[in-house]
Amino acid sequence: RQVDFDVLFLDIQMPGLSGFEFLARLDGRDPLVIFTTAFDQFALKAFEVNSIDYLVKPVATEALNRALRKVERLLGDKEARPPV
Numbered sequence: 001r002q003v004d005f006d007v008l009f010l011d012i013q014m015p016g017l018s019g020f021e022f023l024a025r026l027d028g029r030d031p032l033v034i035f036t037t038a039f040d041q042f043a044l045k046a047f048e049v050n051s052i053d054y055l056v057k058p059v060a061t062e063a064l065n066r067a068l069r070k071v072e073r074l075l076g077d078k079e080a081r082p083p084v
Contacts, residue, residue, distance in 0.1 A: 005031055007071050012037040012046075023049055032074055034067050 008031040010019040017025075019035060033051040035042070036059060043054045052074065053067040 005029075006075060007032045007034070009034050009036050010051075011035070012039050012042050020045065020049065032071055034071070 010022065010033055012019045012035060014022070019037070023033065033046075033049070034053045034055060035046045035051050036055045036057065038057045040056050046054045052070050053063075055063050055067060
């Protein structure tokens with residue numbers, strides 16, 4: 001809660017809670033989320049919580065590069081917008 005972040009690489013199954021439970025506890029933060037997991041069956045749910053990508057382990061280099069390009073584009077758009 002003390003660290004500010006723009007991007008979150010998140011697994012589905014983690015010790016203690018799921019990635020979805022973790023997202024629900026972010027208290028209004030809205031980072032760019034990229035799920036990185038061995039479980040392909042949760043992809044639809046991941047996009048329902050507005051993740052920007054879903055990488056299945058082992059992660060292919062091109063898939064990771066594609067996700068990082070999305071992050072760059074989205075963060076660039078965010079920085080280019082004037083403050084409200």
